[in-house]
Amino acid sequence: MGPSDSDVSRLLAGEPPVDDPGLSEVGGFLTDLREAFPPPSVDGVRESHVATMAQEARRQAELTPPRRRRMARQTAAVVSVAALSVFGAGVGVAAAMGADPLGLLPGLRLGPPEAPRSATPGPRPSDPVPAPSSISPPRPRTPPPTAAGVHTGKPTPAPSVKHTDKDEPTSNNGKSDEAKAEHKPTAMPTQAKNDKASPPAKATPPVKASPPAKARPTDKPSPPSKRGKGAG
Amino acid sequence: MAIGDRFPHVLSAAGEGAEWAWAELYEEYAPTLLRFIASQGASEPEDCLGECFIQVVRNLPNFSGDEASFRSWIYLLARNRVVDQWRAAGRRPVTPSGDLADIHEHRRQSESADAPLDRRDTIEGILAGLNPDQRAVLVLRVLDGFSVEETAVILRRSQGAVRVLQHRAIKNLRDTLQSMEPA
Secondary structure (H helix, E strand, O other): OOOOHHHHHHHHOOOOOOOOHHHHHHHHHHHHHHHHOOOOOOHHHHHHHHHHHHHHHHHHHHHOOOHHHHHHHHHHHHHHHHHHHHHHHHHHHHHHOOOOOHHHOOOOOOOOOOOOOOOOOOOOOOOOOOOHHHOOOOOOOOOOOOOOOOOOOOOOOOOHHHOOOOOOOOOOOOOOHHHHHHOOOOOOHHHHHHHHOOHHHHOOOOOOOOOOOOOOOOOOOOOHHHHHHHHO | OOOHHHHHHHHHHHHOOOHHHHHHHHHHHHHHHHHHHHHOOOOOHHHHHHHHHHHHHHHHHHOOOOHHHHHHHHHHHHHHHHHHHHHHHOOOOOOOHHHHHHHHHHHHHHOOOOOOHHHHHHHHHHHOOOOHHHHHHHHHHHHOOOOHHHHHHHHOOOHHHHHHHHHHHHHHHHHHHHHHOOO
16 A cells, blocks of 8 residues: 555655654655755856856847837837738728729828928837938938027928838838928928029029928028038 | 845846856755756766756746746756756666765765765665656655645646655655565
8 A cells, every 4th residue: 555645745844654654764764865965065166157157148138139129129110010001901991992092191292292291190200300312312411400490399290201210111101202202301301401402492492392381491591502502 | 045035136137147146046056956966867967057057047038937936947947958968868867876976975075974975875775766757756855845836847747747756756765665674
C-alpha cells in the first residue's frame, strides 16, 4: 500500500507522517537531505558570471529602443494605417456610387489653384513643416519668417504630404501632382513665396503658387531683390 | 525571499542593465540554482549556471510577475538548459551524484563541511535509485521549498503529474530504506 497524500505532503513539509508510521524513516532521510546539501558556494564563478550578465544586459538595452519611443511609433503607425483605411474605404464607396472619389475630398483642387491650401487635416497636424522639395522642386528652402505678419496666428494644418517622419509614408491626401505642386506647407509659403516667386512677382505675391493670404508678406519685397533672383 | 519589497526596483534596474541589480539577483538565486542544476545531472553545473543567467538576461523583457514567479521562472530556464544538455548528449542522466559530490568536495576542501562525506554519499546513493523526474520533484519540494503548483511550472508538468511523481518518489524511498535495514 502506498503512502497517503496526507503523509506525502507532511513528509515533504518536514513533518512526521501520521497515517503510516513506517514512513518515519523517509522523514528522517529527507531531513538528512536538507542538512547534507546546503546551497553550494559560487565564489569561484560569481565575478565572471555577473560581468557577463551585465555586459549582455547592456547589449540588450542598446538593441531595444526605449519603450516610449516604440509605443509612440506604434501609435503613429496605427493612426496612419487607420486614416488610410478610412480614406480608402471612402474612395471605394464613392467610386461605387459613381461619384468622383477625389472630388469629394475637401479642398482638393485639380483645376486652377484657387485654394492652394487645403483644409484637409493631415494625420499629423503637429509635425513640423517638412521640406518643400517633395511638392515643388524649384522652391528653395529658407528659414521661415518669424515676423508677425507672416502668419495669421492660426497654424495652418500641415499638409500630410509634407510629413517627413521616416515612419510615415508621404502622401498628399490623394491630391494630384498638380495640386501638390500648388500646395505648400504652412511654414514655407512666406519666404518660399518671395524666394521662389518669379522675379516680377516680388511686389505682388504670386497667388497662384502658394497659399495667398498669410503667405504674402508685403515687407518681403525689399529683400526679395536679392532673394527673388536666387529663389529658384 | 531575501530581496522582498525591493524586488520590483531591483528587477527594473536589472532590465536597464544595472550591474549592481544583476549582482544582487545572482547572489540571491545562484547558489540554490546551482544545487538544483547539479542534482539534475548537468555535466558542467557551473557553466550551465552561467548560461542559465544569460538566458535570464535575454528573456527578462518577456517576464512580468512578482519575486515568487521570478524564482520559478529562473528554475524553469535552468531546467530547460539541463534538458538541452541531455538531448545534446543523447541521454538522460541516471544519477547526478557525481556532480553533487564534486561540488561538495570542492566546498569541503575550502571550508569545513556541514555533514560527513559518507553521509552525503549514502544520501546520493539513495537518490540515485529515483528517476530524474522524481529526483527533481524531491529537490524542488524538499530542498528549494517550491509548492506543487510552482514545481509543475518548472517541470512543465501538470499539478496532478507532480503529485504522482512525489508520491512515487516517497514510496520508492520507503522501499529502498526498508531494504537497507538489517534483517
